[in-house]
Amino acid sequence: MNRLLLDTHTLIWFVSNDANLPISTKEKIESAETVFFSIASLWEMAIKLNIGKLSLSGLFEDIEPQVIAAGMTILPITFTDTIQFRYLPLHHRDPFDRILVAQAMNHRLVLVSRDSAFDAYSITRIWL
Numbered sequence: 222m223n224r225l226l227l228d229t230h231t232l233i234w235f236v237s238n239d240a241n242l243p244i245s246t247k248e249k250i251e252s253a254e255t256v257f258f259s260i261a262s263l264w265e266m267a268i269k270l271n272i273g274k275l276s277l278s279g280l281f282e283d284i285e286p287q288v289i290a291a292g293m294t295i296l297p298i299t300f301t302d303t304i305q306f307r308y309l310p311l312h313h314r315d316p317f318d319r320i321l322v323a324q325a326m327n328h329r330l331v332l333v334s335r336d337s338a339f340d341a342y343s344i345t346r347i348w349l
Contacts, residue, residue: 223254228334245349312341
């Protein structure tokens with residue numbers, strides 16, 4: 222479990238040091254070999270901020286320097302990810318979450334999320 226992919230809420234809570242992120246999960250992220258966040262999460266955040274469905278404790282623009290300082294790596298969406306996405310069963314209807322599943326599968330990443338709906342897919346999810 223040294224290669225992690227953060228769900229959008231996990232990324233937000235991590236960079237904002239939000240109490241909703243369990244301390245043990247935060248420690249797991251901080252001690253991981255590699256931590257990824259998907260470009261899809263940034264896109265989801267930008268959309269939800271734009272339509273008023275999300276508010277952040279800081280500026281959206283401040284996320285980039287925070288993730289760089291934390292040593293995280295942005296994960297682009299590849300064509301292979303979209304192929305995987307296309308054939309995923311519809312256990313989860315949210316397209317942003319489904320692309321995270323596809324990326325976790327294709328890149329052999331452990332998804333860090335409190336959303337148990339991910340457990341219907343053949344990926345590993347942690348929330349400590």
